[in-house]
Amino acid sequence: MDILRFITAGSVDDGKSTLIGRLLYDSKNILIDQLEALEKQSKNKNEDGIDLAILTDGLRAEREQGITIDVAYRYFSTPKRKFIIADAPGHIQYTRNMITGASNSQLIVILIDARQGVIEQTRRHSIIASLLKMKNIVVAINKMDLVDYSEEIFNDIKAQYQLVAQKLGLPNVNYFPISAFNGDNIVEKSDKTSWYNGPTLLDFLENVEINQDKEVQKPRFQVQYVIRPQTEEFHDYRGYAGEVISGVYKKGDDITVLPQNIQTKISKIETGGKEVESVFTNQPAVLHVEDDIDISRGDFLVKTDDLPKVENEIEAVVCWLDKKELNEGNKYFIQHKSKVLKAIIKEIEYKIDVNTLEKTPINESVKLNEVVKVRLKTASPLVFDNFEDSRNTGNAVLIDETSNSTVGAVMIL
Template sequence: MDILRFITAGSVDDGKSTLIGRLLYDSKNILIDQLEALEKQSKNKNENGVDLAILTDGLRAEREQGITIDVAYRYFSTSKRKFIIADAPGHIQYTRNMITGASNSQLIVILIDARQGVIEQTRRHSIIASLLKMKNIVVAINKIDLVDYSEEIYNDIKSQYELVAQKLGLENINYFPISAFYGDNIVDKSSKTEWYSGPTLLDFLETVEIADSKNTDRPRFQVQYVIRPQTDDLHDYRGYAGEIISGIYSKGDDVTILPQNIQTKISKVETGGKEVDFVFTNQPAVLHIEDDIDISRGDFIVKTESLPKVENEFEAVVCWMDKKELHEGNKYFIQHKSKTLKAIVKEIEYKIDVNTLEKISVDSSIKLNEVVKVRLKTSSPLVFDSYEDSNLTGNAILIDETSNSTVGAVMIL
């Protein structure tokens, strides 16, 4: 069973918390004791006697206690798929939260209040989705019950959003008329929207194609640990352990070790302590190679026919997450999965206005929550794909050398 990671976005009171609660409630993913507590605490009760928004109220309280970078997650599953919902705020001061949650998501659900239509926050969330190259967009036109389930209003909002999507180059957009409060078209079809012939939101989430995220055309494996037991029984054993980031690896594959750029073949593949014919995306694995090559933690083993870039200077978009400002010439650690290198900010090219995508010249330093395009130089070559080709190997973080704090989210161009 595969996993769909998605993020919900919406303006204040668009019903984001209620939607998450409704998905959990109607898909029977709430335990009995949770339900009893929910019924006792509910004030704004629906027809079932509960306030579904309370399920995520605790997440907001956590943020009020000072959790600002970490994104809160909700988990649920059906018979067809497992789901991870990233719950991140969309306000301007929480840009870093939004980008953190969306960067690991395969789909974004943008909520629109049927009474309000497309507003500035809708455009802003769509711009962030465009910036992060989101491949699947769901537009949930919520509170359709408050406009008497009007097909005309639904079509009008759909037309408004299509103009936004066209301007931003967004594709694979799906529209749903829903009521999170009453549950219309979320898990069950609504008899009050007979004019809508599409699937329910959950039906769509269960069946939307996410196979392209596995990047079978770009097999990538990064070494996390070199296994070299110093025992008589396993005297000649040398394996390279890690997770298959993308693609499929089999015995006999021609591979290249990067950044050394040395060719060899895979002699054996293991997972779960057993030798297997092949391993694939998201599996933990141990790869063995035919030749004696010096391979360390952070090195890549990739198939020779599909090589990533190997550079020590490159452009990137950075979302700045620290109260200390970013200046040209600042030095940081850059962590790219299990590889950590020293890096310097050679140039700050421009700021990106997250409300318009406009490029703004930089007169001073970069402040918390601002998004910029920079040129980075690393102490030794970095192995990567562009973020657009693969967000799995195209992202990294910047770490402050003195405090060890994460200060920037990096999307490599």
């Protein structure tokens, strides 16, 4: 089965944690002992006698305040698909957590309180979705039970959001009238919304198309580890282990080693301890090449006819994640999957207003949660694709040299 990674987003008290709890509860993914613990800890009980939000709100402070602070990940499966859910905070000061959770997600579920309609946080999370080039957007209009399941209110909010989606250029937006508290249109169709003819939320999540054709993706493989046993049994063995980031690799393919820009051929492919003829996206593999080349951790093996960019000066959008401010001239490590390089911020061009997407001039240092366009220079060439073309090879993180903290989420332009 394939895996769908998705994130829930919305303002405070829109019901994100309750929605995830409902998905887990109604799809029978909660164990009996978990149910017993839920019943004991529940304050805000529904008709089943439990508070479903507790399933994802793991921190004590979250349970006491009834809010989400950290990104919580939950896993469940149905006969059709496996799911990894990121429950992101709704508060403005946790925008960085939202971006962290969304960076690995293929789909975003934006919750809107049916009583409130589209608000500032809705627009902010939609803008983040557009910045991260999310391909699928689900708008779940929640708490329909508190507006008497009104079709008019649903259509009005849908029209409000369509204006936001149009302005941001969001593709594939789907709308659902739900009640996470009561379970309407989440796993089972609700008879209270007879005017709604679409699928339930779970039906949609089970069937939405998330994978591009694996044959047409740009072939990208980054070395994570060089296997060189140097034993009598494997005296001449030299394999390059990693995960196929995208595309297909076959025995005999012409490849280029980057950033060295040396051409060779694949002589052998192994996966799971066995020799195979080909490997494709997301498969772990060990590639062998015909020539003796100095290949190290972080180097890329790519098809010769479809090369990524190799540059040591790049433009990028950065979401700042640290309390220590960002300034021009600051030095960091940049980690691009397995590759770690030294980098310096050459220029901060402008700030992106996450409420309007407008570009504003930089008058002072960049503070926590702000999003900026920068130009940075690396100590040696970086191998990358544009973030818009490939999220996997177009993202990176900035790391503080002294504390080793991750301080910036980077989307390479």
